[in-house]
Amino acid sequence: MHDITASAPGSKGLPRQLARRSAIDPFIVMDVMGEANLRQAGGEDIIHMEVGQPATPAPRAARERAQQALAGERLGYTEALGMPALRERIARYTAERYSVSVAPERVVVTAGSSAGFVLAFLAILDAGDALGLPSPGYPCYRQILKALGVRPHLVETSGQGRWMPTVQDVERLAAGGAAGLLLASPNNPTGTMALPPRLAEIAEACRRNRLWLISDEIYHGLEYETQAETALAHSGEAIVVNSFSKYFSMTGWRIGWLVVPEALVRPLERLAQNLYISPPAISQAAALGAFEGLEELEEIRCAYARNRAMLLEELPRAGLTAILPADGAFYLYADVSRFTADSAAFAKSMLKEIGITATPGIDFDAARGASYLRFCYAGPGPEMREAARRIAGWLKPR
Numbered sequence: 001m002h003d004i005t006a007s008a009p010g011s012k013g014l015p016r017q018l019a020r021r022s023a024i025d026p027f028i029v030m031d032v033m034g035e036a037n038l039r040q041a042g043g044e045d046i047i048h049m050e051v052g053q054p055a056t057p058a059p060r061a062a063r064e065r066a067q068q069a070l071a072g073e074r075l076g077y078t079e080a081l082g083m084p085a086l087r088e089r090i091a092r093y094t095a096e097r098y099s100v101s102v103a104p105e106r107v108v109v110t111a112g113s114s115a116g117f118v119l120a121f122l123a124i125l126d127a128g129d130a131l132g133l134p135s136p137g138y139p140c141y142r143q144i145l146k147a148l149g150v151r152p153h154l155v156e157t158s159g160q161g162r163w164m165p166t167v168q169d170v171e172r173l174a175a176g177g178a179a180g181l182l183l184a185s186p187n188n189p190t191g192t193m194a195l196p197p198r199l200a201e202i203a204e205a206c207r208r209n210r211l212w213l214i215s216d217e218i219y220h221g222l223e224y225e226t227q228a229e230t231a232l233a234h235s236g237e238a239i240v241v242n243s244f245s246k247y248f249s250m251t252g253w254r255i256g257w258l259v260v261p262e263a264l265v266r267p268l269e270r271l272a273q274n275l276y277i278s279p280p281a282i283s284q285a286a287a288l289g290a291f292e293g294l295e296e297l298e299e300i301r302c303a304y305a306r307n308r309a310m311l312l313e314e315l316p317r318a319g320l321t322a323i324l325p326a327d328g329a330f331y332l333y334a335d336v337s338r339f340t341a342d343s344a345a346f347a348k349s350m351l352k353e354i355g356i357t358a359t360p361g362i363d364f365d366a367a368r369g370a371s372y373l374r375f376c377y378a379g380p381g382p383e384m385r386e387a388a389r390r391i392a393g394w395l396k397p398r
């Protein structure tokens with residue numbers, strides 16, 4: 001399940017050795033999902049709590065827009081920065097949601113936020129640079145940076161600090177020569193947020209130290225206590241990354257966006273033209289429709305809130321007492337050190353014995369992750385309840 005052999009590029013059966021940049025770690029959750037899918041195809045009754053994706057389809061209006069586009073549009077290449085109508089609609093959404101005004105020209109539509117990271121990193125970081133990444137954090141940041149020859153500079157956070165970096169961390173990054181900080185709030189895997197005034201302070205510290213601030217806002221919209229703040233409210237220099245994958249329930253459509261300072265638009269356009277030409281046309285059409293589905297999306301968010309409340313009651317009863325109530329996203333990050341010193345083996349047994357998948361913390365935090373499991377509660381309510389029942393029965397005798 002966890003392939004840690006990736007550090008040695010092989011050459012068996014190949015004319016030459018692989019490039020060192022290919023020797024990145026796997027995205028463990030995708031490996032876990034692959035194994036769970038195989039078991040499911042073999043007839044096992046599996047409940048998925050590993051991969052971070054909604055069980056719901058795209059909003060109805062998005063699917064209708066995609067159907068109309070299929071029936072009547074050419075669906076050729078679009079502008080590299082995205083269709084002007086979509087860039088405008090995203091700018092309007094930003095104003096509606098946060099009361100922050102953003103010129104549509106600063107919006108860059110990307111093939112999922114994943115492509116947005118690649119474009120942004122290429123635009124602002126050279127090989128040999130370092131970027132600050134809070135740990136635990138989304139694993140692909142580290143691996144994309146490594147593939148680009150950029151050094152991830154890990155910033156260890158703690159549960160007491162809601163797993164968020166501090167102004168002192170920013171000062172330390174600056175003193176250590178890092179080029180910037182990438183922050184996700186709500187965070188993956190912990191679901192915790194930088195509560196006011198933390199984001200404002202961090203933005204100010206980045207500005208003072210001339211560091212880039214990259215704000216991953218992909219879980220915005222999925223909040224349960226207080227609304228997440230956008231870095232755009234505190235900095236005109238921040239690079240904001242967002243996506244239709246999570247809140248908009250469109251993971252497989254591979255569509256997201258960046259909001260960037262004006263001076264970055266043309267460099268990003270040149271990169272996008274050359275690397276991807278343009279984001280997928282049909283997904284852009286669907287994304288335009290997605291903004292008509294906000295009521296539907298609110299219902300989905302309410303279903304997550306119910307799952308979250310149920311699990312925050314049931315999992316501690318089952319013995320998983322050390323869970324920080326997540327402010328947003330759809331994850332709970334549970335300390336399982338009472339039961340195991342190897343969360344990957346623990347997750348494997350849980351899948352084999354009770355058909356529940358969860359992601360071992362080592363995906364997000366190589367140093368401390370063996371003590372943690374991440375549960376995703378974006379599944380249907382009855383399945384999440386059944387998962388809690390199975391986990392309780394499984395943990396009881398331990």
Ligand SMILES: Cc1ncc(COP(=O)(O)O)c(C=O)c1O
Nearest residue numbers: 112113114138188218243245256
């Ligand atoms: C924090 C975070 N950022 C970015 C992504 C990438 O999402 P996508 O490429 O689907 O927009 C994910 C996916 O799980 C994530 O959790």
